[in-house]
Amino acid sequence: MKILTSVKIVRTFYWLIGHIFVMNITEFVELSIGRWRSQRSGHHLAFAHFEEVLSEINIESLSTDDSKVLEICKSNDVNPSSITHPFRMTWEGESDWDEKTFSGSTVLVPVPDAENPQKGKLLREEGYAETIAAVGNYHLSEDGTFILQTEYDRAAAEERIWFANPNLRFRVATIKTSNGKGITTASFCSEIRS
Numbered sequence: 001m002k003i004l005t006s007v008k009i010v011r012t013f014y015w016l017i018g019h020i021f022v023m024n025i026t027e028f029v030e031l032s033i034g035r036w037r038s039q040r041s042g043h044h045l046a047f048a049h050f051e052e053v054l055s056e057i058n059i060e061s062l063s064t065d066d067s068k069v070l071e072i073c074k075s076n077d078v079n080p081s082s083i084t085h086p087f088r089m090t091w092e093g094e095s096d097w098d099e100k101t102f103s104g105s106t107v108l109v110p111v112p113d114a115e116n117p118q119k120g121k122l123l124r125e126e127g128y129a130e131t132i133a134a135v136g137n138y139h140l141s142e143d144g145t146f147i148l149q150t151e152y153d154r155a156a157a158e159e160r161i162w163f164a165n166p167n168l169r170f171r172v173a174t175i176k177t178s179n180g181k182g183i184t185t186a187s188f189c190s191e192i193r194s
Contacts, residue, residue: 023144024117025110029085031163032059037194038093040171042187055093057191062086068107072123076135083109110138122148154178167193 040053062069069086073079092103104126112120119139126133136150136157145162159173171189176182 022118022142023140025112025120025138025140026085026117028140028144028146029061029087029110031166032161032169033061033087034059035194036169036191038091038171038189038191040187040189042185044185046184049097051095051097053093053095055091056194057089057091059087059089062088062107066107068125069109072107072109072125072133075133076123078109078111078121078123082114083111085110122150124150152178155184 036057036059038053038055038057040051040055042051042053043049044051064080064083064086066086068088069083070080073083086107086109088105088107090103090105092101094101106124106126108125109123110120111123119137122136122138124134124136132152134150134152136148138146138148140146143162145160148157148159148161150157155178156176157173158176159171161169161171163169169191171187171191173185173187173189174183175185177184
């Protein structure tokens with residue numbers, strides 16, 4: 001019980017810090033660690049289709065010397081000493097579009113900018129818009145919103161994630177055509193810590 005209370009105190013502390021000072025990637029990742037129930041509404045403009053997705057997301061911290069983390073660093077020519085707070089995200093859910101369950105997992109490695117801790121690169125084992133390895137650019141806005149922009153071969157994605165409180169976060173994502181002129185998908189998620 002004492003450990004659970006300590007974890008809640010730390011999460012509340014990070015949330016408060018993010019609302020008093022500009023949040024950095026360490027605080028954002030620490031606040032994100034845990035199990036989340038997610039409800040996503042998506043508009044697939046190319047198909048003129050609306051989709052609802054319910055899923056469980058688990059975000060767990062990894063050590064900087066984890067073999068998968070080191071492999072991702074090596075494949076992106078990144079010195080492991082420049083990374084911070086790598087994590088694994090796993091998910092399992094159900095969509096009303098095809099009524100099949102889906103699941104997946106990816107390792108993410110933040111590489112903060114040495115001169116500005118509110119921005120950097122995010123190395124991903126598997127991307128959001130395309131299921132290939134990806135490198136995105138992130139920055140944290142003054143209000144604590146994490147903004148990630150990733151360009152792929154055939155598309156570009158922008159995700160925005162912010163916390164209403166330590167146990168409720170929101171996520172908005174758009175997927176654009178590779179030239180950035182057309183939006184193919186737009187989605188909104190509310191995620192509650194479980």
